[in-house]
Amino acid sequence: MTPPPLHNQEREFTLGRYILRRLLSVIPTLIGVTLVIFLFQRLIPGDPAVAMLGERATEENVARIREQFGLDRPPFLDRDALAEGDLAGFFDSQYTRYFSRLIRLDLGESIHRRIPVAETLRERFPATLELSLFSMFIALLIGIPFGIASASRRNSTLDGITMVSSLIGVSMPIFWLGIMLIMLFAVLLQWLPSGGRLSTGIEIQSITNLLLLDSLITWNIPGFLDALQHIILPGIALATIPAAIITRMTRSSMLDVLQEDYIRTASAKGLSERIVLFRHALKNAFLPVITIIGIQVGILLAGAVLTETIFSWPGIGKWVYDSILGRDYPIVQGVTLLIAIIFLLVNLVVDLSYALLDPRISYD
Amino acid sequence: MDEVKLELSAVDDFAVREHRSLWGDAWRRLIANRTAMIGLVVVAIFLLSATLAHFFWEYEPKMDLDYGAKLLPPQLVATEEIDVHLFGTDKLGRDIFRRTVHGGWNSLRVGLVAVGISLTIGGFLGLLAGFFESINMNFWESLTLMTVLGLAMGALPAWIARQYFQMVLFAALGASSVIVSRYVEEANKFRRFAFPAAGALIGGLSGWLVGGMVALVCGILGLIIGFLLAKPVGGDLFSNVVMRVMDVILSFPSYLLAIAIVAFLGPGLEKGMIAIGIVGIPVYARLARSAVLSVSKKEYVLASQSVGESHGRMLFRHIVPNILSPIIVQATMGLASAILSAAALGFLGLGAIPPEPEWGAMLGDSYKYLSSGAWWAVLFPGLAIMLSVLGFNLLGDGLRDALDPKIRL
Numbered sequence: 110m111t112p113p114p115l116h117n118q119e120r121e122f123t124l125g126r127y128i129l130r131r132l133l134s135v136i137p138t139l140i141g142v143t144l145v146i147f148l149f150q151r152l153i154p155g156d157p158a159v160a161m162l163g164e165r166a167t168e169e170n171v172a173r174i175r176e177q178f179g180l181d182r183p184p185f186l187d188r189d190a191l192a193e194g195d196l197a198g199f200f201d202s203q204y205t206r207y208f209s210r211l212i213r214l215d216l217g218e219s220i221h222r223r224i225p226v227a228e229t230l231r232e233r234f235p236a237t238l239e240l241s242l243f244s245m246f247i248a249l250l251i252g253i254p255f256g257i258a259s260a261s262r263r264n265s266t267l268d269g270i271t272m273v274s275s276l277i278g279v280s281m282p283i284f285w286l287g288i289m290l291i292m293l294f295a296v297l298l299q300w301l302p303s304g305g306r307l308s309t310g311i312e313i314q315s316i317t318n319l320l321l322l323d324s325l326i327t328w329n330i331p332g333f334l335d336a337l338q339h340i341i342l343p344g345i346a347l348a349t350i351p352a353a354i355i356t357r358m359t360r361s362s363m364l365d366v367l368q369e370d371y372i373r374t375a376s377a378k379g380l381s382e383r384i385v386l387f388r389h390a391l392k393n394a395f396l397p398v399i400t401i402i403g404i405q406v407g408i409l410l411a412g413a414v415l416t417e418t419i420f421s422w423p424g425i426g427k428w429v430y431d432s433i434l435g436r437d438y439p440i441v442q443g444v445t446l447l448i449a450i451i452f453l454l455v456n457l458v459v460d461l462s463y464a465l466l467d468p469r470i471s472y473d
Numbered sequence: 474m475d476e477v478k479l480e481l482s483a484v485d486d487f488a489v490r491e492h493r494s495l496w497g498d499a500w501r502r503l504i505a506n507r508t509a510m511i512g513l514v515v516v517a518i519f520l521l522s523a524t525l526a527h528f529f530w531e532y533e534p535k536m537d538l539d540y541g542a543k544l545l546p547p548q549l550v551a552t553e554e555i556d557v558h559l560f561g562t563d564k565l566g567r568d569i570f571r572r573t574v575h576g577g578w579n580s581l582r583v584g585l586v587a588v589g590i591s592l593t594i595g596g597f598l599g600l601l602a603g604f605f606e607s608i609n610m611n612f613w614e615s616l617t618l619m620t621v622l623g624l625a626m627g628a629l630p631a632w633i634a635r636q637y638f639q640m641v642l643f644a645a646l647g648a649s650s651v652i653v654s655r656y657v658e659e660a661n662k663f664r665r666f667a668f669p670a671a672g673a674l675i676g677g678l679s680g681w682l683v684g685g686m687v688a689l690v691c692g693i694l695g696l697i698i699g700f701l702l703a704k705p706v707g708g709d710l711f712s713n714v715v716m717r718v719m720d721v722i723l724s725f726p727s728y729l730l731a732i733a734i735v736a737f738l739g740p741g742l743e744k745g746m747i748a749i750g751i752v753g754i755p756v757y758a759r760l761a762r763s764a765v766l767s768v769s770k771k772e773y774v775l776a777s778q779s780v781g782e783s784h785g786r787m788l789f790r791h792i793v794p795n796i797l798s799p800i801i802v803q804a805t806m807g808l809a810s811a812i813l814s815a816a817a818l819g820f821l822g823l824g825a826i827p828p829e830p831e832w833g834a835m836l837g838d839s840y841k842y843l844s845s846g847a848w849w850a851v852l853f854p855g856l857a858i859m860l861s862v863l864g865f866n867l868l869g870d871g872l873r874d875a876l877d878p879k880i881r882l
Contacts, residue, residue: 137717138717138720138721138724141717141718141720141721141724142721142724142725144721145721145722145725145730146733149733149734149737150737152734152737152738153737153738153739154738154739186633188632188633188634188635188687191633191684191686191687191690192683192684192686192687193684193686194684194685194686195686196686196689196690199686199690276863276866276867276870277859277863279809279866280809280813280859280862280863280866281859282813282816282817282820282833282836282855282858282859282862284816284817284820284833284836284840285836285851285854285855285858285859286855288836288840288843288851288855289851289852289855291843292843292846292848292851296843296844296846297846297848407726407727407729408726410726410729411726411727411728411729411732414729414732414821415817415820415821418821419840429732430821433732433736433821433822433823434822438736438737441733441736441737442733445725445729445730445733448725448726448729449724449725449726452724452725452726453724456724
């Protein structure tokens with residue numbers, strides 16, 4: 110059943126309410142996310158302080174860790190303090206301490222290097238961002254044209270090849286692809302570097318810390334080329350799955366739209382195929398694709414852990430891998446939190462833009 | 474005349490056609506689909522070889538060591554010095570073919586168990602959420618829900634005051650809310666005040682036995698719980714709560730969450746299974762819920778409701794069989810991504826503990842001596858991952874077309 114059409118004013122009212130509700134729904138989810146990340150540290154088997162520092166930790170270090178994590182406090186609420194009439198003590202727990210530190214943007218300290226996690230995060234995040242943006246660019250560059258072409262020539266050879274390769278792309282273990290790319294292009298052919306962001310000796314003045322952008326701003330062509338050489342292989346590896354998904358999504362969304370009456374009308378009145386495809390179909394096929402692109406951001410950021418590890422890319426993904434090996438839990442918590450928040454916000458933006466762009470959607 | 478006769482016999486044929494079940498039809502469509510058959514064959518080869526190898530081809534990973542045969546390229550014919558090594562050997566001289574076949578047992582097992590976990594928990598939650606969202610609860614279901622709700626919410630003040638009898642009292646409060654709304658007329662007048670007051674009394678008075686502050690906190694909690702229990706809640710609330718929890722899990726990119734969970738739990742195959750399983754729960758919960766919501770508006774469900782069939786019978790006789798198709802398709806695709814996640818965990822050193830063979834772990838291992846140029850050590854385990862995942866994806870695609878040409882995922 111289709112709802113009766115709304116008057117403009119009514120529509121704006123429900124739209125406003127939808128946007129407000131969607132914005133507010135982020136708050137409980139965010140609190141839930143911090144709770145999940147806090148609960149991580151309770152998964153550590155045995156005494157967390159000893160697990161983090163190893164068996165031969167000094168008394169002083171163990172005391173420091175206990176203090177940092179508030180391990181001498183109960184996890185959520187202190188009922189013993191309450192029984193003695195101490196209301197403030199009742200709420201003074203590991204979680205409330207963790208949460209209040211988060212609000213002050215304090216993600217704790219790295220256990221081994223004793224540097225604030227937030228500081229290193231700021232330092233390393235641009236590398237991950239650059240790699241993710243570059244991969245997204247490649248994924249869109251491949252996915253959208255091939256999706257459109259394969260939808261407009263349905264059941265052709267091109268369509269068959271596109272669909273098979275996109276299925277292979279979805280099934281690709283990207284860490285394996287990364288290794289094979291290194292094996293082929295860096296070890297055997299020696300065309301491209303096997304890892305890192307820049308060759309030694311090349312310097313790029315840092316402005317945004319996105320090397321490709323910075324080198325263009327300062328018109329540093331050797332720097333730009335070197336950075337480009339380094340980003341190509343990890344970029345391709347990371348872009349594989351999103352490219353495959355975007356291809357499939359663009360294709361199926363285009364196929365849906367191409368069956369609509371107005372497309373038949375447009376071709377019937379003699380418009381060229383190109384105009385029908387790009388002006389009539391693509392515009393309407395794009396909405397579902399946008400939603401999928403939002404989800405890809407999560408895949409990219411999570412995929413960064415594997416890709417950066419393989420290509421020694423100095424971003425947050427490689428950092429998480431090193432921290433997992435070194436049992437530096439605050440770093441794992443901090444990065445997971447950051448990625449979850451980015452993912453949450455991107456999906457929020459996608460939902461909102463979807464609501465604003467598509468007049469047909471209902472907000473109940 | 475001839476033509477008419479022909480038509481009649483065609484109708485006849487149709488009428489006496491051998492009975493075909495829904496699943497039989499789906500199977501016929503599946504084997505008619507070439508890509509689906511490729512998928513099925515690939516999946517069957519992997520499952521069979523892994524199972525047969527595990528039970529009939531002895532392999533002791535701890536004893537497998539041969540420094541004399543270190544890093545040999547694939548060797549198809551045996552010579553005097555070297556045995557046949559179909560896929561070559563790794564840096565410890567272990568035969569990669571043997572380890573790849575045996576690794577399948579571990580890799581596929583992680584995928585299967587993980588999907589089993591997410592399917593059972595997620596499917597069950599989604600089923601209940603969807604069902605009670607679309608169909609009104611009867612008296613006994615409502616009574617159970619409110620009692621459990623009272624018990625669960627009462628657990629907090631009970632824990633604070635170390636008086637576990639409070640839980641029972643709050644459970645009774647929840648149950649009485651349902652009874653009052655059924656048997657007492659004009660209940661709305663007083664219960665908005667009576668229930669919070671009763672809750673505050675339960676919490677406050679029993680808390681008083683421990684101390685003044687405890688009485689205060691428990692009293693306030695009791696007031697809130699009483700307020701929430703005052704009116705029997707419907708299934709929407711249950712559905713809402715379940716779906717909000719699912720949203721929290723979904724707000725992490727899925728396998729990053731799995732990686733983080735195992736990072737804290739410590740490496741191991743079983744932990745990987747659990748982590749990947751937990752991360753997959755929301756997918757099935759959402760799918761089952763939305764499938765139930767759409768099915769429960771269908772005429773046959775309304776009909777069974779109107780003739781007074783029990784809710785259990787409605788659920789398992791009419792709803793579950795009709796939502797199976799999308800769930801089977803999703804589970805097949807889910808297997809593909811679970812195997813990928815498992816391999817990723819193994820690669821990061823969070824899966825199987827060496828020297829146990831597992832595809833991801835084998836890759837993570839051989840990646841370390843990449844510069845030696847031993848391409849075979851990384852090619853074959855990775856190919857195994859990709860082909861098995863591809864097989865499940867092809868099969869899932871084919872199943873979707875075969876089970877219901879109309880459904881979309």
